[in-house]
Amino acid sequence: xxxxxxxxxxxxxxxxxxxxxxxxxxxxxxxxxxxxxxxxxxxxxxxxxxxxxxxxxxxxxxxxxxxxxxxxxxxxxxxxxxxxxxxxxxxxxxxxxxxxxxxxxxxxxxxxxxxxxxxxxxxxxxxxxxxxxxxxxxxxxxxxxxxxxxxxxxx
Amino acid sequence: xxxxxxxxxxxxxxxxxxxxxxxxxxxxxxxxxxxxxxxxxxxxxxxxxxxxxxxxxxxxxxxxxxxxxxxxxxxxxxxxxxxxxxxxxxxxxxxxxxxxxxxxxxxxxxxxxxxxxxxxxxxxxxxxxxxxxxxxxxxxxxxxxxxxxxxxxxxxxxxxxxxxxxxxxxxxxxxxxxxxxxxxxxxxxxxxxxxxxxxxxxxxxxxxxxxxxxxxxxxxxxxxxxxxxxxxxxxxxxxxxxxxxxxxxxxxxxxxxxxxxxxxxxxxxxxxxxxxxxxxxxxxxxxxxxxxxxxxxxxxxxxxxxxxxxxxxxxxxxxxxxxxxxxxxxxxxxxxxxxxxxxxxxxxxxxxxxxxxxxxxxxxxxxxxxxxxxxxxxxxxxxxxxxxxxxxxxxxxxxxxxxxxxxxxxxxxxxxxxxxxxxxxxxxxxxx
Numbered sequence: 001x002x003x004x005x006x007x008x009x010x011x012x013x014x015x016x017x018x019x020x021x022x023x024x025x026x027x028x029x030x031x032x033x034x035x036x037x038x039x040x041x042x043x044x045x046x047x048x049x050x051x052x053x054x055x056x057x058x059x060x061x062x063x064x065x066x067x068x069x070x071x072x073x074x075x076x077x078x079x080x081x082x083x084x085x086x087x088x089x090x091x092x093x094x095x096x097x098x099x100x101x102x103x104x105x106x107x108x109x110x111x112x113x114x115x116x117x118x119x120x121x122x123x124x125x126x127x128x129x130x131x132x133x134x135x136x137x138x139x140x141x142x143x144x145x146x147x148x149x150x151x152x153x154x155x
Numbered sequence: 156x157x158x159x160x161x162x163x164x165x166x167x168x169x170x171x172x173x174x175x176x177x178x179x180x181x182x183x184x185x186x187x188x189x190x191x192x193x194x195x196x197x198x199x200x201x202x203x204x205x206x207x208x209x210x211x212x213x214x215x216x217x218x219x220x221x222x223x224x225x226x227x228x229x230x231x232x233x234x235x236x237x238x239x240x241x242x243x244x245x246x247x248x249x250x251x252x253x254x255x256x257x258x259x260x261x262x263x264x265x266x267x268x269x270x271x272x273x274x275x276x277x278x279x280x281x282x283x284x285x286x287x288x289x290x291x292x293x294x295x296x297x298x299x300x301x302x303x304x305x306x307x308x309x310x311x312x313x314x315x316x317x318x319x320x321x322x323x324x325x326x327x328x329x330x331x332x333x334x335x336x337x338x339x340x341x342x343x344x345x346x347x348x349x350x351x352x353x354x355x356x357x358x359x360x361x362x363x364x365x366x367x368x369x370x371x372x373x374x375x376x377x378x379x380x381x382x383x384x385x386x387x388x389x390x391x392x393x394x395x396x397x398x399x400x401x402x403x404x405x406x407x408x409x410x411x412x413x414x415x416x417x418x419x420x421x422x423x424x425x426x427x428x429x430x431x432x433x434x435x436x437x438x439x440x441x442x443x444x445x446x447x448x449x450x451x452x453x454x455x456x457x458x459x460x461x462x463x464x465x466x467x468x469x470x471x472x473x474x475x476x477x478x479x480x481x482x483x484x485x486x487x488x489x490x491x492x493x494x495x496x497x498x499x500x501x502x503x504x505x506x507x508x509x510x511x512x513x514x515x516x517x518x519x520x521x522x523x524x525x526x527x528x529x530x531x532x533x534x535x536x537x538x539x540x541x542x543x544x545x546x547x548x549x550x551x552x553x554x555x556x557x558x559x560x561x562x563x564x565x566x567x568x569x570x571x572x573x574x575x576x577x578x579x580x581x582x583x584x585x586x587x
Contacts, residue, residue, distance in 0.1 A: 047161040051168055054187055061183030068183060072190050094197060101193040106186055115176050115185045122173075122189050129196045136203045137156045137305065144210050146311035 001049045002036040004078035005056075008071045009033050012056035015063035025059045032056065050079040065106045073099045156199070162302045165191050195302070202303045205241045210307055212239040215294050215314050217250070219281075223320045226286045226414070229259060230319060234277040236294055242270040245299045250277050251292025253319060255285025286323040286410050287461065290315045320458065323414030355379045392522060393419055394433045394547065395457060396535035397441070399465035408536040411563040413457055415534050415586045420453040432456060433522055436463040438472075438515035438543040443522060467515070472542045474549055475510045478503055515543060519550040530557045534586065537562040537571055548578030561586045 009029025016025045032052045039048050053075040061068040077095050109118050158166070172188035175181055214237040219230050234250040249264035261279030283289065293310040355371060358378035371379040395416040398404035416432075423430035429448040434441040434456055441463055442456040482503035485496045512520075523531065531551045535544060544560070551558035559582040560575055572583050 047164045051164070054168070054172075058183045058187060061186060065182075065186070068186060072187070076190075076194055094201060097197045098190075098194055101197065102186070102190045105189045105193070109182045109186055109189075112182075115180055115182055118189075119173070119177055119185055122185065122192070126192055126196075133156070133196070133199050133203065136200075140203065140207055140210060140305075141307065144213075144307045144309050146314075 001046055001078050001082040002033070002040045004075055005036045005049055005053045006033045008053050008060075008075055009056045011067070011071060012060040012063070015060055015067055019062070021059055021062055025056065028055050028059065046079055046082045049082075050075060065110045066103075069099070069103050069106045072102055156203070156303055156305045158195075159299075159302050159304065162195055162198075165195055169195070198300075198302045202244075202298075202300050202305070205244050205300070206298050206305050206307065208241055209238055209244065209246070209296070209298060210309075213237065213294070213296065213307075213309060215309065217291060217316060219291075219317050219319060222317050224283060224322070226283060226321055226323050226410075228283060228321075230256070230281045230283060232263075232277075232279055232281060234263075234294070236275045236277070236296075237273070238267075238275070238296065239272050240267055240270050243300055244270070247297040247299070248275055248277070249295045249297075250279070251295055252279075252281050253283075253285070253289035253291055256281040256283045256289060256319070283319060283321045286321040286414070288458075289319040289321055291317075322417050322454075322458075323410035355381060391423060391530045391532055392431045392433060392525075393423065394435060394531065394533040394535075396533060396544070397434065397436045397460060397463050398536045398538055399436060400462040401464055402539055404536060404538050405565075408538055408563050408566055409461075411586050412534050412536055413461060415561060416457050417454060419532070419534070420457070421450050424448050424450045424453055431522070431525075434460050435515075435543065436460070437465040437540065438467050438469045438513060438546065439463070439465055440515065440518045443518075445522075445525060468540065469513060469515065469542045469546070470540050472513065472546065473510075474516075474546070475507060475512070477549075478507050478510065482507060513546070516546050516550065519547055520554075523550055523554050523556055531559065533558070533560040533580070535560060535562060537566040541571075541574070544575065544580075545578045548575070548580050552579035557581055559584065 006029075009025075009032055013022065013025040013029050016022045032055060036049050036052050039045060039052075053071075057068050057071045057075065060071055073095065076098050080094060105118075105122075108121075109115065112118055169188045169191035172184045172191065176185035176188055215234065216237075217232065217234040219232045221228075221230065224230060232250070232252070236248050236250075238246065238248070240246055246267045247264060248267065252258065252263060259280045259282045261277075263277055263279045265275055265277060267273050267275060291314075293308060293314040296307045296309065298305050298307065355368060356379065358367060358380050362380050366380040368379045368381050393416065395412060397412060398409050420430050420432055424447065429446040430444075430453055431446055432442070432444045432453050434443075441460040444453060444456055447453055482500055485500040485503065531547065533544065533547060535541075537544075548558050548560075558580045560580045561584045562571065562575075564585045567583070567585055575583050
């Protein structure tokens, strides 16, 4: 995971070579890679490393949105592997879905001058997805309880 | 569905990115927020799909030994849970014992971390503190993946079998002397001849010559006969008066009555003439089993009607004989010039001829008239209206039947004892 953070930092800095953001990317990459090493040494936590990789991805957007998508997919897959979710089917499905969703979203954002419309759409989609998740979970629990929620016990 | 700590962190990071995107009009921040939210959503859908796969393949087989038991007795439970676990999912399986039955040995939960098909066997012991029909709560399976956890409560149907039949504990000694039916030394001379000699007396014309004690006769020069003592057993009629389930009667009183009744019938059914059981709920006859020797039938009758509903009620029922006594008493006091007793006497005179016995009175009379030598043992909560107890007591007194009643300790009061004595109950006992 820390290697993925390091690689993403290097790629992001390299992509921004010759632009005003290059020194920022270089410093940020060095700081985050160092912090990642400290985290790995003292308290290994995949989520923290995943979050450390987000600023280089953020900066790589200014080089190319597609590069940002690729780096985000890379760090996400590394996150999944290091979190122990190494199942073949679920891992492949997760990766394909994530790359597709983030790629489409990046294309959508890149086509707009301001973020207001994509942001509103994202919020609406989040609400719909949350409702769908709640509905699915509720249906599942209703199925296993046999449709009755009364307390068992003395009859 | 509960998010894990790392999922919460991701959602917070996504929210912060969203705020940055909105405040700074930053497209990459919005991209990061969308990516992280999408990641969490995809994981949630995949987790729910895996949970659905697990839920559709769960089977439970549970055995409990014994499943008919007394309150406080131990039960050995073996529960086998079959489930198919996908890769990356870990499961905690717990068998939910019936309420009021704490775990005494073993463990009712276990964890599976490996993917594949599993037959998990949970063996543990319970102690049934509650009584009645106790069904198992089901099986709880908590599924975990690195991002979410979900509790699947499998309830009802096959997940709650078997049902434990826990009889309440109760003790009721129905009579004096030895034995549950009140065997006692009797002086009945012609009814029976035991092996013990109670006394000697002088010979009287008509005495059986075989009873003459020749040694004593030779010693004193006068005919002496032996008087035998023996055990006389009355054929008892046990009446279990169950409380109306629609009324807020404390469960402890009901359990005391059912427990005592079960305790009594188990002993009484071994007697030569079996046990006669009458299950009532107020003035409603629910079941009558005369001279029954099968303890299973007797216990089934008590369990079947453990929560009855009182259809008929007889608040302040007046017996015709008692009404006639009132009428005569009013006739004696009529001379004091007050018009009210005279009017009341006229009312009594008008409706007494039209009074008909209640069905419950007829039923009691028939049950008690089966044989002349019957003892009546009533087990009642003593809670609520007691008119039916008055009817039972009066019917027993009319037929010269010795009537006794058992009342739970918490329900007994001096006033109730006084009333029960007035209704013809010779002994009022406290049920443990």
